[in-house]
Amino acid sequence: MGGDLVRMLPQDNAPVVIRNIQADPRALSPEFLRKNGLVSCIRDPLTASDQVLGVLSFFTKEEHDLTGQETEFLTTLAGQAAIAIQNSQLYERTKRQAQELTKVMAAMDQANRVKDEFLSVMSHELRTPLNVVMGFTGMIKDGLLGEVNGEQQRALGKVVTHSDDLLKMITEILQVTSLEAHAVGVEVQEVSLSSFLDDLKSNYEFPVKKELSFSWDYSSELPTMRTDGEKLKHILQNLINNAVKFTERGQVMISARYNPKAKAVEFKVADTGIGIQKELLPTIFEMFRQGDSSETRSYGGVGIGLYIVRKFTDLLGGTIDAVSEPGKGSIFTVTIPC
Numbered sequence: 001m002g003g004d005l006v007r008m009l010p011q012d013n014a015p016v017v018i019r020n021i022q023a024d025p026r027a028l029s030p031e032f033l034r035k036n037g038l039v040s041c042i043r044d045p046l047t048a049s050d051q052v053l054g055v056l057s058f059f060t061k062e063e064h065d066l067t068g069q070e071t072e073f074l075t076t077l078a079g080q081a082a083i084a085i086q087n088s089q090l091y092e093r094t095k096r097q098a099q100e101l102t103k104v105m106a107a108m109d110q111a112n113r114v115k116d117e118f119l120s121v122m123s124h125e126l127r128t129p130l131n132v133v134m135g136f137t138g139m140i141k142d143g144l145l146g147e148v149n150g151e152q153q154r155a156l157g158k159v160v161t162h163s164d165d166l167l168k169m170i171t172e173i174l175q176v177t178s179l180e181a182h183a184v185g186v187e188v189q190e191v192s193l194s195s196f197l198d199d200l201k202s203n204y205e206f207p208v209k210k211e212l213s214f215s216w217d218y219s220s221e222l223p224t225m226r227t228d229g230e231k232l233k234h235i236l237q238n239l240i241n242n243a244v245k246f247t248e249r250g251q252v253m254i255s256a257r258y259n260p261k262a263k264a265v266e267f268k269v270a271d272t273g274i275g276i277q278k279e280l281l282p283t284i285f286e287m288f289r290q291g292d293s294s295e296t297r298s299y300g301g302v303g304i305g306l307y308i309v310r311k312f313t314d315l316l317g318g319t320i321d322a323v324s325e326p327g328k329g330s331i332f333t334v335t336i337p338c
Contacts, residue, residue: 014045015044015074015078016043017042019040021038021059022039038059039060039062040059040064041057044058045078046078046082046085047079047082056077073145077136080132083129084133130163131167133159137163140156141156172304172305176307184315186231186316189228189229190224190225190226191227191229193224193225194221194222197254201216212249212250213250213251214251214254215251215253216255217253219256219258222265223258223265226338227336228316231315232336235313236334238308239269239332239334242305243270244271246271250272251270251271252270253270254267254268255268259335262335263337264318264336264337265336267334268331269334270330275324275326275330276324285307287304287307313334316337318334319335321333
């Protein structure tokens with residue numbers, strides 16, 4: 001354990017309640033505490049698997065004797081945060097291991113099975129503490145456990161947003177492991193395309209924090225087709241969400257056309273975003289691939305969304321194609337037989 005942690009916690013690493021932190025010799029930054037008017041404090045160790053990862057400190061701006069219920073709640077929150085941190089570290093190691101495994105995928109079928117099982121187990125284990133952290137954070141943000149000021153609201157909002165992003169990545173990993181294990185089937189049903197697209201459109205009738213507009217182009221006379229509606233919805237939602245993510249201003253255009261000669265429906269999702277370099281287009285549907293890693297890091301994600309889209313398209317007997325020009329946008333075309 002580092003010197004600062006040894007100084008902040010007792011030898012048994014138990015929580016510490018300090019009535020006046022400004023006068024306490026264990027304070028790391030007494031000037032900062034006085035400047036911001038921070039008085040009483042509880043320090044909870046972030047402990048996971050008998051390892052102290054850090055310290056989570058809660059402050060008040062007046063002398064305050066914490067009740068047993070308050071101390072128990074804050075200690076529980078610190079414990080769940082420690083589990084989430086440790087699992088996030090495990091997730092990052094898992095992702096790096098998975099990326100290494102994909103390099104030898106063709107010649108290592110057994111390694112693939114081990115990887116898929118490992119990712120599946122890890123994904124399930126990550127979801128539980130993450131959901132707890134999101135639940136507690138949401139309660140605090142909503143003021144259910146006491147008044148929260150504007151700055152704290154913004155900070156908690158960031159925690160909720162990034163936790164939600166992590167949960168989505170974990171869900172994608174679960175989908176990939178199911179696909180790799182050939183455990184995903186197709187549930188064919190009759191899908192009224194006009195109603196289907198009306199419903200999809202309603203999910204995007206909200207303002208986004210960008211100079212961005214949506215354009216929908218499809219006929220109310222589109223036929224009813226027999227396909228897996230949930231997988232088709234996932235395909236289009238993923239493409240639309242990607243278009244929104246990589247487009248700061250301009251348009252996201254969604255269209256659908258029935259081709260009677262081919263007896264197929266052609267869906268297009270086009271945007272005016274950052275685009276994709278020509279030499280990278282052939283690889284964007286591969287697992288753990290993104291466009292230009294040096295550019296898209298700021299957009300987040302692990303690079304498996306388009307892989308799932310291609311796999312679902314294959315399951316529906318369709319095809320997917322992409323054309324793009326850097327700086328001008330991209331067009332994804334999905335063709336699904338009726």
